[in-house]
Amino acid sequence: MAVRREIGSYPMWEAYRSKREHLVIGLMSGTSLDGTDAALVHIQTDEHGAMQRLELVDFICTPYTNELREVLIRLCSPETARVDELTTAHFGVSEWYAHSVQQLLQSAGISSRQVDMISMHGQTIWHAPVPVAFPNPPGMGNLNVSSTLQIGECAVVKERTGLPVIGNLRARDMAAGGEGAPLTPYADALMFRSAAEGRLVQNIGGIGNVTVLPAGSSAVEVSAFDTGPGNMVMDALVRHATEGRQHYDPNGSMAAKGNVNSELAEYCLNDEYFRRQPPKSTGREVYGVEYAKRLMEYGVARSLSLEDMLATATWLTAETIVRAVEDFVLPKTHISAMLTCGGGTSNDTLMNMLRQRLPEAIRLERTADHGVPDDAREAMGFALLGHEALMGRVNTLPGVTGAAHGVISGHLTL
Structure with a gap:
């Protein structure tokens, strides 16, 4: 036939x-x-x-x-x-x-x-x-x-x-x-690497992940890993607190009204994943609904408002992104720019926290500045x-x- x-x-x-x-x-x-x-x-x-x-x-x-x-x-x-x-x-x-x-x-x-x-x-x-x-x-x-x-x-x-x-x-x-x-780092290398400068491509979706593109890098010199939670914890806190009526914090406006709680922040950072050496990856099975519930319970026991818990969760995303760069990237690679993308780029509070925390020598840009829309x-x-x-x-x-x-x-x- x-x-x-x-x-x-x-x-x-x-x-x-x-x-x-x-x-x-x-x-x-x-x-x-x-x-x-x-x-x-x-x-x-x-x-x-x-x-x-x-x-x-x-x-x-x-x-x-x-x-x-x-x-x-x-x-x-x-x-x-x-x-x-x-x-x-x-x-x-x-x-x-x-x-x-x-x-x-x-x-x-x-x-x-x-x-x-x-x-x-x-x-x-x-x-x-x-x-x-x-x-x-x-x-x-x-x-x-x-x-x-x-x-x-x-x-x-x-x-x-x-x-x-x-x-x-x-x-x-x-x-x-x-x-x-x-x-996606394979594609990031094709789209964003530069002969003149080292770059990071930082995606902030449910999970945050970073691609490291040294100046003039070959495929074997590209590295990448998940930095930790991106929007996932923030979104889960909002859904849990509003009983599903709202699914995210628009523009980070709720977090902007709160204060980062140092005790909750320390609790969040005491996580083995942030200390693990790359290559590494994570997901919703670690930072999903159950993780958000634990944070919510921890915050309620200390009389924290939803705004304070969101401010702390937003800070956690920005802080773990920068710490990952400082701990695992900068000791080996000179970086001039971080190109951000993903849904997190629409969160003004998160982007402001990231801008304030990022080393001054690294420009904070968006992939849209390089011809690729963030989303x-x-x-x-x-x-x-x-x-x-x-x-x-x-x-x-x-x-x-x-x-x-x-x-x-x-x-x-x-």
Whole structure:
């Protein structure tokens, strides 16, 4: 029986690599659980397939409804997660991704036939890079397993859009002994490194993560790690205090009315993660709802207002970002600028705290100052990771994740 191929008479990847210009969609929904980001990017390559130019064509964000957000919050906690709800959500969020793609195409005024493929991160539910014991096959000795789970079924997005989809981008790095995160530093290096100066790319999403780009750095010289909580703790405090009526602190206005409590700040900083040497990564399983509840209980026992607790949680994000740079980056690398991105850049109180605490020699800028909108950077980054995979290139940095070697990461659904 003849096998029908998706693109002409060539396998899809051969046709893809033969082109010098590509239109790729990157899909990202982060640990803040605020919605789905979709970026349409135009990638130009040279005759060897190396990227020469990256241009953002269009970008949209589709906010999650309160109902979906509450479902995902339940799934991110072992105390409230249910396997039937998890299975339904795995397929259900894919409908959101497919809807985002259709909205993006409509906004950009182009047909799906003009797009080469979709690179989809999925929604992280649980990230467990620290190995735990697991029943082992006979004769294997002790077996310890690290793991991660991003829900979102690529087959659904393929069926709804007709486009090839790359997903499950973290799994193979973990199989190679890495932490599976952070992944976007590979794309950060392509987008932001400079021959003249050392730069940091500091993302402030649910979790904060920093990419270190020494001046004129090669791929092996790039490093990155999660600095700790970004918006996650602040958001959880607001949700808990308002019984879900509000999901975040707009512009940091509530935190601006409070005072940083030194006792609560010391309690927060007494956390082993902040002292761990990179490579390292973390997530909602550490700094999610249960962590916020403990902070809330600690603060209530000391008669702190919500504003004081938010001011302290906001300070914690800024402080741990700067301490991470001072402890793990500056002793080895000269840095001239920090380029911030992610939802945290809209929190004026957080950005002011970060500006005040950052060493004077480091300029505080935004990725938007370098042509990449703050909220689009991750979706653009995952578009690049999918593109590099289809070009047949390793798209991970083992020096960042701690893997034994670089891999071509991602599962392709045709």
